[in-house]
Amino acid sequence: MARSIEKCPTGIPGLDEITGGGLPRGRPTLVCGGPGCGKTLLSMEFLVHGIEQFEEKGVYVTFEESPEELAANSASLGHDLDRLVAQKTLAIDYVHIDRSEIEETGEYNLEGLFIRLGLAIDAIGARRVVLDTIESLFTSLGSPFIVRAEIRRLFRWLKEKGVTAIITGERGETTLTRQGLEEYVSDCVIVLDHRLEGDISTRRLRVLKYRGSMHGTNAYPFIIDEQGISVMPITSLGLDHPASTDQVPTGIAGLDAMLAGKGYYRGSTVLISGTAGTGKTTIAASFADGCCRRQERVLYFCFEESREQIIRNMRSVGLDLAQWVDRGLLRFHTARSTLHGLEMHLAMIIRGVREFRPQAVVLDPITTFGLIGRSAETKAMLVRLVDYLKTNQITTILNSLTVGGQPLESSEAGISSLADTWLMLRDVESSGERNSLMYVLKSRGLAHSNQVREFLITDRGIQLMDVYVGPGGVLSGAARLAQEAREEAEHRARQQEIERLKLDVERKRKVMETQVEALHAQFEAEEAEILRAIKDAEAKQEHLRQDREKMALKRQAKVTP
């Protein structure tokens, strides 16, 4: 019969995701690990969540801690066990055997334990049972054969009862548990451990086996804090996050213009890198301010400055972040990077995001993680973080401090591929001053400006200016102002020259016209003269012809034959 195993949700964030819904219902699960790794806590959370979220009552059989100790420990995590016991939703049975007052004489079984457990289960109608730690039976009772046989019988009995059980076990030297409990509990085994890496400890949880069910196989980091356990199943995310075409303004008008006029894509990852003091935090804060103005929530993680420090500093550039904090739109989360391990940081960030459900997240700066992990680990952690945030369509600003002297692009090869938009801030030193330049190194899917812009941090926020490219490189700051003045002067000079030339040509035209007129008059005078001369000549010609005729008439005989 192809029927998948029914799951019993633990209510522990993350664990249900790894196990595909929870522990196998109606079966025992072994939770093992070294001392102080959180076995008791995980078991107790399983019961308390069962009662509070899934209306399943629980029985806690403790072999080590007294009910008072248990209640005190759980109170620190906000669980009021006494109240649950009074409500009859939780039963705690303290099974305690003092080896010194016990003598063994002959055969026995552990029916007494069965009866007590059965009574507790039936009295409140429990669906969940925790046995913590049943292995103490081996130390309190002298006959391991009997204990072994009885534990085997107990697990079978628990299955018959149909309760979902957690059995805890202390980690052994070579085996998962000291007494090899894993031989008896074959349905689901969860291993907790507590690893130290460079003096920073990380708790991890691994589902070693889960018969008949798919499960995540990695060692997942988990955290224990005042809200209990959270497991972070964030290793194997695919690249199937949605891609929004929606754009969110950057909070800086000039920068919006550089990014196709509208800003970053929603849910994209923006890397802002630059050397110290180039204004990364200000750009990130401007974005946060802009988001809050649109009533969007922003979660700001700072690893180097305190919340008050950032609020004070941003006030000096005209950003009043305190108002957004007061209205609950902006939340700061400050922690020194060296406080936790990488996994813990990741877990804290993701927990913060789950709680606050922001539209945007700022991490300032991410390079600080390099202090606590090897670069490959740091990158892996950031990849998982970015994937998580992208899947949730959260726009993310990663501030990255670059070390002076290195080529900017190469020093960040590790993380740049994560970024959809990469803003590069650069200091330019010229004419005895430092100025900040910004350019969009890349922006996936956006027709972005290729221009290098100078930006000024003014008391009214960030303003982007055009820069001048001169023979010695880009001009900025005072040099830019000088260049502007020079260009203005040149412009004025050219304007005057044009005016002058225009007048010149006008004058020339007048001269020319006068000359033309004079020539014209002279020509007319000469023409009249010539016409008169022509007339005279013609008249003389006529006169001569008439004279010759008259003479011919007189010499008729001689001339005409």
Place this chain on the structure above:
Amino acid sequence: MKETKKSTSAGTDNKGGTYKLRLYVTGQTPNCITALTNLKKICEDHLKGKYQIEVIDLLENPQLAAGDQILAIPTLVRKLPPPLKKIIGNLSNTERVLVGLDLVPGR
């Protein structure tokens, strides 16, 4: 307070003190029957006239198991004289039972 004082004197040699013994069983299983038989015999042999046996069947009174921290069945509990003693098993090793009841010096 009084009892505690008595117990220290009775602990070393308990002449005159009554042994109040309680045997926890679960129905009529072979081990339980054996234990009760063994117990009666030991008491007759060593504590004649100054013992009291109470048999508690946990199948009938399961709620009584937690009070004396009963896990193993059968379990014999020496309620008096103090200190409380527990002997688990079918009491087939008389020597050990006597040690457990402080009737002979310990190992």
